[in-house]
Amino acid sequence: MSDDKRVFEGRIKVPYKHTAGAYVEKFLTEIGQNRKIMGVKCPKCKKVFVPPKMVCFECFEKMEEWVEVGNQGTLKGFTVVTHKTDVMPLKPPFAYGIIRLDGADTDIVHLIKESDPNKLKAGMRVEASFYAKPRKRILDIEYFKPI
């Protein structure tokens, strides 16, 4: 109990595991081992999903055809984080954005290697930079850098 005897303080641990599934496994293996970014194509609407997933959310079709998309893409929007809190992956300032990779029909969210908002612009071209020692994490693409 805190100094105020009418207030109880507690803390609940929330341990979890998350089975990522075969599609995530394949994606992470390809970026880590081959530095290739892979998506899956809907057999009906032909959209290419990056990140990959099993079912096309519009057609409700199972997707099984893998296609390679570009390591470059277009930045659709971004933010630069400047206020510090305890739960951040990086020390501010840092940026992340929504990226449409060349050949993909969906977007991926990732870190951007540029924290000056004046040097970033929606619509600019960016390129994936891969982490030297892959660990089967999405951060095996370490960040996207403006080109």
Next chain:
Amino acid sequence: MPKHDVAIVGIGQTKFRSKRRDVNIPEMIYEAVKAALDDANLEIKDIDALLIGNMDHFEGINFSELWTGIDACGFYLKPVVKIATGGTTGSSLGISGYYNIASGIYDKVLVVGWEKLNEGGATTGIITAFDPVWERPSLAGALGPLALMANIYASKYGIERSMEASADVVVKNRSNAANNEFAHLQMPNITTDFVMSSQMISYPLRLHDCCPQSEGACAVIYANENEAKKITDNPAWFKGVSTAHYYTFGCDDIMYNLPTATIASKKIYKKVGIKDPIKDLDVAEIYEPTSWAELAWTEALGFCDFGKGHTLLDEGISKMGGEMPVNPSGGVLSTNPIGATALVRFAEAAIQIMGRGGKRQVPDAEVAMGMGFGGSLWTELCILGKDPKPVR
């Protein structure tokens, strides 16, 4: 009054297991959804609305309907409602499906319950349901209250007799599970001695007095009378539903004999015209989280007098081949994917009515009960049959 009759016209279940490391959450749910659609020969575009549920927090995630509703169920830009009421999640889903069709709001709905319990801590989630001052330091969790209930029941009716009878419940249900390919625990050679010598978990509950934690999903398609006849000539019709929600804070009211089951069952028996449940019902799928609970719940549901739950087993009434088998599927003692568990009760009752139970089929089943239990000792019931009319 309902504007429409309501039928179950399609059912899909995953095989329930302790771990599904081969699929992620939406991929697992998709298996059940696809199976239900194939069963009813429908496509997702044919379904008007989705009711989906699990317990937030049990997998360490919240708002799971955002991705399970779309990736697993294809409900992009269509109506999705998420329901989470603890153990009754599946029956709250099942009864909401009934309301959505009976009211005339929708013609066909998809009802989905799921859980992937190996991925998180169910007890962590359950603890948050309890009062931080009075209950969390001792009682909190699922097993604690159920152990207290078992102890009060046993003290009242005889410890040894109750222990043996509860072990008989486990043997009955897990033997039944061996006839059900979807059931999680497959223990065809289980014996009373095996149950009674298993590890004590929380007195008087031993390991095998308790349900497992399971991963899997159940999907059920509901339709009104006009749509049902286009889909199948053998649906399972709702004769009625009933709920009773209770309040227990700490232990300031009696809890061991589940008063909500008595209240809810009396209501539904009156509605459906049931005078003697053993004679008028052909089969029941009840939600027994522990062995002792089946004794107490069957009493509270009026299947026998209070304190006489063991007679249903002693006389073979609740066993396969008996007058009214209870839990031909193996029940919750064999399979417990929490958000799906009570929906599985409704689905298994429907399977019995449709005559599609295979080795677990009760011959000539025409009237079946499904029961959900959970939350604050809530009870939710359905009675299904070959037609939507009262039995008399």
